[in-house]
Amino acid sequence: EAGVAQSPRYKIIEKRQSVAFWCNPISGHATLYWYQQILGQGPKLLIQFQNNGVVDDSQLPKDRFSAERLKGVDSTLKIQPAKLEDSAVYLCASSLVGPDTQYFGPGTRLTVL
Amino acid sequence: GESVGLHLPTLSVQEGDNSIINCAYSNSASDYFIWYKQESGKGPQFIIDIRSNMDKRQGQRVTVLLNKTVKHLSLQIAATQPGDSAVYFCAEKEGAQKLVFGQGTRLTINP
Numbered sequence: 001e002a003g004v005a006q007s008p009r010y011k012i013i014e015k016r017q018s019v020a021f022w023c024n025p026i027s028g029h030a031t032l033y034w035y036q037q038i039l040g041q042g043p044k045l046l047i048q049f050q051n052n053g054v055v056d057d058s059q060l061p062k063d064r065f066s067a068e069r070l071k072g073v074d075s076t077l078k079i080q081p082a083k084l085e086d087s088a089v090y091l092c093a094s095s096l097v098g099p100d101t102q103y104f105g106p107g108t109r110l111t112v113l
Numbered sequence: 114g115e116s117v118g119l120h121l122p123t124l125s126v127q128e129g130d131n132s133i134i135n136c137a138y139s140n141s142a143s144d145y146f147i148w149y150k151q152e153s154g155k156g157p158q159f160i161i162d163i164r165s166n167m168d169k170r171q172g173q174r175v176t177v178l179l180n181k182t183v184k185h186l187s188l189q190i191a192a193t194q195p196g197d198s199a200v201y202f203c204a205e206k207e208g209a210q211k212l213v214f215g216q217g218t219r220l221t222i223n224p
Contacts, residue, residue: 042202042214043157055210091156102212104156
């Protein structure tokens with residue numbers, strides 16, 4: 001069974017630029033999550049989708065971050081404009097139902113200069 | 114702040130010894146807990162989970178203990194191997210849908 005796929009693996013941008021990350025969850029998984037993991041910390045949930053609907057985006061900085069999951073499969077996370085403090089690993093995860101047993105992708109390491 | 118935390122940020126053990134990683138949680142209503150392992154450059158990997166109606170659950174070389182009285186969770190790894198070197202996170206289910214992760218403990222295995 002293929003795991004959660006993410007791209008790109010690494011991205012370096014300058015502040016105020018825009019960036020987008022892509023995630024393809026495990027086939028059949030209805031729930032998709034985006035997390036932000038700052039160095040030395042645990043993952044922090046940014047947004048959770050159930051199929052193509054948003055379940056929780058309470059910790060998503062909506063003035064600069066946006067995410068979509070059209071057709072309920074792939075998802076993209078965008079940052080516009082980026083700030084220095086956005087430097088982190090952005091993890092995508094998926095699960096069959098709810099938060100139980102989430103499977104994580106390898107993440108995208110973002111560096112904002 | 115985070116509702117789930119860890120007592121120690123780093124832990125070093127000798128290869129072959131048993132490891133115990135601890136986690137404290139603050140939400141007494143939490144009913145589901147998970148331990149994840151994260152190796153360098155990879156996403157977190159599910160290790161074992163436990164529901165609040167259990168005190169102990171065993172897997173292959175791993176055991177999770179839950180003490181609801183003091184809101185404490187631990188992960189025991191038997192006969193640690195070099196491949197066990199990683200950062201270990203506990204996570205707590207908050208409400209119906211959300212997992213909250215702790216800071217993590219880095220486990221280092223000495224030869």
